[in-house]
Amino acid sequence: MIWRLVVLVGVCVLFLGAESRTSRGGKTVSLRRTQHDDSQGQVSSRLRRDTSGSSSPTHGPPFTSCRLPLTSAEHKVLDDNTHETGFNGDDGSHVILTWVGDETGVILVLSTISVPLDSFLEGGSSRLYRSTDYGKSFNDISHRINHTFIREEFGVSVGPGNTVILTADTPVLNNPGGIIFTSTDAGATFKFIQLPFHLVQPITYNFLNPDYLVALSIDGSLWLSLDFGAMWTKVHDGVHSFSWGAGINLFFSCIRGDTEETDERGDLLLKRTKDLGKTFATIHEDIYSFGYIGAFLFFSVMEEPRSPRVMYFSSDQGDTFSRALLPSASTEQFYSILDGDEDMLFMHVDNPGDTYFGTMYTSDDRGILFSKSLERHLFDGQRKSDFTNITSLRGVYLTNKLDVDGRIRSVISFNRGGTWRPLNKPENVDCGDQVKNCNLHIHGEHSRNNRIVPMLALSEPSAIGLVIAHGTVGDSLSSSQHPDVFVSSDGGYNWRGTLRGPHHYSILDSGGLIVAVEAQFEGQVKTIKFSTDEGQCWKSYNFTEQPFFFAGLSSEPGTKALSVSVWGFRPEEDGQPMWVAVTIDFQSLVTRKCNDQDYEEWLAHSIQGDDSERKGCVLGAKEIYRRLKKPSVCRNGRGFTVSKKRSPCSCTREDYLCDYGYYRHVNTSECLRQPSAPNKTLEICLEGEEDELLTAGYRKVPSDRCEGGFNPQLAVQTVIRPCGAKPSPGPPRKSTSSVTHFDTPREKLVLILVCAGAAVIVLIAIVSAVIAVRRVVYRNRLPEYRFSNLRMHDEDNYITVDHESGTSSNGTSCHPDSDDELIECHT
Incomplete structure (x- = not known):
């Protein structure tokens, strides 16, 4: 996938965020000149801000950080x-930079x-450049694609290995299909392919086999290629939508x-093919959206x-x-898959309502039982989450x-x-006595x-414990203070202020080097x-004699390189921009x-x-990493791999969630039954069946x-009875309980006798007790959902726990764009 920085044509770039998103095989940054907006943009007016009585941003509490001069020898080496x-100004107003391969x-x-041709069509020109030395030099290879005009929107797609797909911007009215150029050698050569359809979105690669491609046409047809686009x-x-x-x-x-000719959401079918389009199976009807x-x-x-x-x-x-056992939500609400x-x-x-917050839940390993994790989780009106x-x-x-x-x-x-x-x-910031709760936000x-x-928090798997982020120090997050750059070396436990003001930053050499450019x-x-x-x-180096308007900071995916490129443009005397790329090899x-x-x-x-x-015990294990000492000035190198030793910890109650119908006692950490649960038998109605x-x-x-330690002796059996709730229309539902289902008490008894051995009397007693409990529920209504709470407090009881079960009875929606594209949910 591609991270893009989109900038409109205008006078100059004064504040731009450079986005970079590592994909399978490459990193792409899209750059365009923009007109400056004098307003920084404020936190939504619906969210109360800590303005501190100031009409313009001010600096927060002072902190000291180390600055070292660059020696003349170091300066010469970098020069x-x-x-x-x-890149000449007549090349255009839009530039896409793409790293290819590993x-x-x-x-x-x-x-x-x-260039607009009329009210419906657009035309233009493109130039394609290629560097094979990490951006130190570029060659114009436009002739390899016959100087074809490549579209700005999803014009460049980088896949696994060294594969690249360029999509031409062809008028729909005059062409039976679109045009793509494919390359399997990182752009050294390209193959021209005439498509029998017009693309409506980027071609999607299969995760395991880059030759398998799937595409969606503007008329809603799904197309498949098994030979990297040739046929x-x-x-x-x-x-409507698809996903591998x-x-x-x-x-x-x-x-x-x-x-006929309908796009009625909520009336779609969800289908699957397991054999690349030879056969299809309907998973469910009445689909509004889906994702994977x-x-x-x-x-x-x-x-x-x-x-x-x-x-x-x-x-x-x-x-x-x-x-899923989740609260429902009205059509004005939404769901969002934050991570998985x-x-x-x-x-x-x-x-409900324009609250700009909601509740975060975490699932079990089946995606059915959800536990409350965090209340009042920020999610603003533009469907943006800080997760x-x-x-x-x-x-x-x-x-x-x-x-x-x-x-x-x-x-x-x-x-x-x-x-x-x-x-x-x-550690190097003092808020002062006037701030009651001094924390980093x-x-x-x-x-x-x-x-x-200009940038979000940055971390990389190869840079163990390293986190770089913009923040403010005080009682709450403040837009009245200039954000500063803070760094943690232990995964977020401890922080230190490191750079004043907003910056663009990047991690190189598996954490051995950090680079930053101030956001002007x-x-x-x-x-x-x-x-x-x-x-x-920190040390500072002037990488050019002629400053330019910043548009992006880019480095090779994987953080193993020691070179970085700074992108931007300079206005020329003739009014045309000169795009500039400066590559610094550290x-x-x-x-x-x-x-x-x-x-x-x-x-x-x-x-x-x-x-x-x-x-050091977290999630039941201790992990000892081998990582670089801070005073060491050396190269990890491209061959560096993360080395760790893992050992299991003894189980405690903290290694367990409170199951459905239970809550965590705030003082003892013990899971207690919710008052509404009369005994340990809980009923839920799923798939038209009643699970006890x-x-x-x-x-x-x-x-x-x-391993070992606390053992709560989890349940070993599930009893299925017909559910009184009316199942929704659609194909036959399938049960998903993690244990085998049996239809008769005789089958249950056989299993008990065979598997339980000496414990048969105890198990028969348990089953008999379960069957003897005749609670009439879910006969004429859907189930009432109850949710167990995780223990949500730290040593200072910062967050208290709600002992009551949360219930809800309204409907549901799903983020982003109110369920429009679930596949994009923060993946």
């Missing part, structure tokens, strides 16, 4: 290894200018066969016309599925909440949403969207700052290869002063690796 390339050194730059076959008509699943499973939503993330297929269903939508999940590619993997999902459920996965340390997530006093405050979780706490005050997507900061509101840039000790000390400066003495062993999640046996579940009240946290 000799800094390369500037200009460690290839190949960058493609597409420069385009669009295409139409596989289905009337398709695991392997070659392909999911798509489409209109019903008997529906981690190992979960999820879809929202409108079970009655114009009724609220409900969510279903499947963890086995749609073979079986169940309705093979073990669990983070789900945001919007609160961030800190990828440099397992289990760490960062987000913002809108408190009851109307202020935005940052919280962090070190155990995948189990508990949340405020961020510690940075991090600017997220909400602030970036309002141009308060008014003016041009010529200086880059760099640090070899995770932001403790490998010439950091020449020594790291040795064993440069590394140290570091226990992750270890809190200073904690000498207990469970020190046995549980001791605990369920192990997904991804938890603890």
Whole structure:
């Protein structure tokens, strides 16, 4: 996928955010000149801000940071290894930069200018440049694509390996199909392909086989290619959206066969093909939207016309599925999948009304039972969430909440949403006596969207523990203060102020080098700052004699390189812009290869002063990493791999969630039955059947690796009886309980006798007790959903727990764009 920076044609760039998103095989940054907007953009007026009586942003509490001068020898070395390339102004107003392949050194730059031909058509010209030396020099290779005009929107797509697809911008009226150029050698050569259809969105690669491509045409037809675009076959008509699943499973939503020319959401079919379009199976009817993330297929269903939508999940590619135990939401609300993997999902459920917050839930490993993780989770009216996965340390997530006093405050979780706490005050910042609660608060997507900061928090899996983020220090997140740059070296436990004011930053050499360029509101840039000790000390280097308006900071995907490119443009005397790329190779400066003495062993999640046996235990395991010492000035190199030792911890109650119908006692951490649950037998109505579940009240946290210790003896059996609730129309539903279902008491008894052995009397007694309980529920209505709460407080009881079960009876929707494209949900 591609991260883009879109800028409108205008006078100058004064404040731009450079986005970079690593994809399978490349990184793309889209650049365009923009007219300056004098307003920075403020936090939504509906969200109360801490203005501190100031009409313009001010600096927050002072902090000291280390600045070191650049020696003359260092300056000369960098001068000799800094390369500037200009792209003539007549090339156009839009530039796309794309890294191709892994460690290839190949960058493609597409420069385009669009010219309206009439009210319906556009034309223009393109030039394609290629670098094979990490941006130090470029060659014009436009002739390899016959000087064809490549479209600005999804014109460049980089796939796995060294594959590239360029999409030509061809008029629909005069051409039977579009044109693409494909390359399997990182742009060294291109193949011309005439498509039998016109694309409506980018071509999608299969996760495992780059030769398998799927595309959607403007008339709603789904097309498939098995030879990297050379030949295409139409596989289905009337398709609304699609997504690859695991392997070659392909999911798509489409209109019903008997529906003519309709795009009625909520009346779609969800289908799957497991054999690349040869056969199809209908998973569910009445689909409004669907998506796939981690190992979960999820879809929202409108079970009655114009009724609220409900969510279903499947963890086995749609073979079986169940309705998620989540609160419903009205049509004005939405769901959002914040993050997910093979073990669990983070789900945001919007609160009713224009509240700009909702509740965050975490799922079990089936995507059915959800536990409340964080209340008042910030989610603004533009469907922007500040939820961030800190990828440099397992289990760490960062987000913002809108408190009851109307202020935005940052919280962090070190155990995948189990508990949340405020961020510690940075060690080199003193808020003063006038601030009652002095904490660090991090600017997220909400602030970036309002141009308060140019970049979001940055972390990389290869840079263990390293986090770089914009923030303010005080009682709450403030837009009345200039955001500063803060760095954590231990995954977010401790922070320090490192750079004053907003910056663009990047991680190089697996964390061995950080680079930053100051975000200029008014003016041009010529200086880059760099640090070899995770932001403790910085040096500055003037990389050009002629400053230019900044548009992007780009480095090779994977953070293993030691070179970075600064992009921008200079206005020329003739009024045409000159696009500029300056590539700085820091490998010439950091020449020594790291040795064993440069590394140290570091226990992750270890809190200073904690000498207990469970020190460092998070999600049931301790992890000791081998990482670079801060004083070491050396290269990790391209061969660097993260090394760690993992050992399991003994299980405690903290390694378990409170199961459905239970809540966590705030003081004892024990899971207690909710008052509404008369005994340990809980009933839920799923798939038109009534599941009667046995549980001791605990369920192990997904991804938890603890062994021994506390054992709550979880339930071992599920009893199925016909459900009184009327099932929704559609194909036959399939049960998804994680244990085998039996239809008669005789079959249950046989299983007990065979499997339980000496414990048969006890198990028969349990089953008999279960069957003897005759509670009449769910006979004429859908189930009332109850939710167990995670323990949501830190040592200072920052967040209290709600002992009452949460219930809801209205409908559902799903983010983003109110369920429009679930596949895009924060993946």
